[in-house]
Amino acid sequence: MEDINLTRRQALGLFGAGLALTAVPLSGCTGSAGGVGGKSSRRAGIILSGPANDGGWGQSHYESLKTACAERSGWKIVDPRENASPTEAADEAQSYVDQGVDLIIAAGTQFPDSLRKVVADAAKKRPEVKFLFTNVSADDLAGYDSVENLETVLPDNVQLGQLAGVVAGLMTSTSKIGFVAGMELSSSKEKYEAYLAAAKKVNASVEGFADYSAGYTEPSQGRSVAATLIARDGVDVIWGDASAAENGVRSALEEAGADSHFNIAQPMDVSGLNQPTVIASTVVDWMIGQAMDRIESGEYGRGHVIEANLQNGGVSLSELSDKVPDDIKQKVEGYASQIRDGKF
Structure with missing residues (x-):
């Protein structure tokens, strides 16, 4: 999600408080010997x-x-x-x-x-x-x-943005949705454009607010950016594209009220991992x-x-949180099918 010569995710470091994840073992899996393409391993x-x-x-x-x-x-x-x-x-x-x-x-x-x-x-x-x-x-x-x-x-990136936009457009109560990125990269801009367009398609009153200054390493910076979007612009749903800084985004949303302010995560599913504001994840x-x-x-x-992409399983939308009402879940499912089939 970066442009050449722009370092997007250096020195991420460890997350701040609020993200309880199972550590990933660094030993990997081992394959059994058995010829693959003429080579045993x-x-x-x-x-x-x-x-x-x-x-x-x-x-x-x-x-x-x-x-x-x-x-x-x-x-x-x-x-x-x-x-x-x-x-x-x-x-x-x-x-x-x-x-x-x-x-x-x-x-x-x-x-x-x-x-x-x-x-x-x-x-x-x-x-x-x-x-x-x-x-x-x-x-x-x-x-x-x-x-x-x-x-x-x-x-x-268009499909990712559309999936997030549908969820945001249907879940916002203020009709103000946000996007927080680490840097103004072409991939992030492409995601935001698709995100906002999809949200407007399912909710014509939606306004979008994007900030590309969160960086990728500091939760405190993500928190500051998100807090501004919430307080100044009335944003109540934020999709993130800022890696470690997104932990701070979630902190700001939680402080504003986890039952009324929501996060859509990416590129992996963090739903249920001690994340009360996460209602969905766009997964790669x-x-x-x-x-x-x-x-x-x-x-x-x-x-x-x-x-x-959605067609080959490379892109998907996670299971939606219990905070998403059943009628909205059904609408999201329908729109996701349209996005997959190129009919959205």
Whole structure:
């Protein structure tokens, strides 16, 4: 969810109070020996700009990797490389290459530019090593000389925004909905536009208020931004795109009244995890399993873009909170079906 050269999720650190999450084990699953594509076992490594148990961006990727590994014999996870800046990511990726790791996942649009040389060198010297960049389009690879050993995963940001917008538009009592992002990136703007348009479609009186200054590391900054939207603009539902800062957003909503002020989380489902304001989560599966399948079949590479959307299960809406009335749940379900079918 980043543009090239813009570091979106560095040094996330640990969350502040209010997010009780189960820690993610860093050992990964191990695959049983049994030939996959002529190889008895394969290894996958992941480079993250924050912790693997951050409850958001990093954890959604690591959970996707664990699930993909667990569902496929012959794959195992090597230790994830956490809290990596783009510059550090190049060193981490080279380390994986030197180890002969089969699939190297770089989680975020800030990484492709800094990994360009590593990818190019690996294509010549270690062509069996493959790279997967998430939240990256073909346009983001314009500076690459070769993409023979590379694929990307691109979630449907419009569908994500529409799902969140439908929930927000139906649940707002003030007709004022908010969007809090860490930075004014093109992906965040695309999400907000779809979010507001969908909310207006289901509730014509809705007004939208966006703030792109929350950053990605400090809950206190997220809390400050959200508190302003609530007090100044009357916002009572907020969709977040700010990783660790979203914990502060939820704190501000809770202080304003958890029965009347609501949060829609992303990109993983945090519903029920001691989060009284979260009424829904827009969830992304980073399609790592599909990438593994393509490696095993010999199809992998050439800059292929793996889409994550409602149609293939890469994008979804979590179960709605009990705070969402049954009649609204039914409406959300209907609209979600329309969004999936391209009829919204």
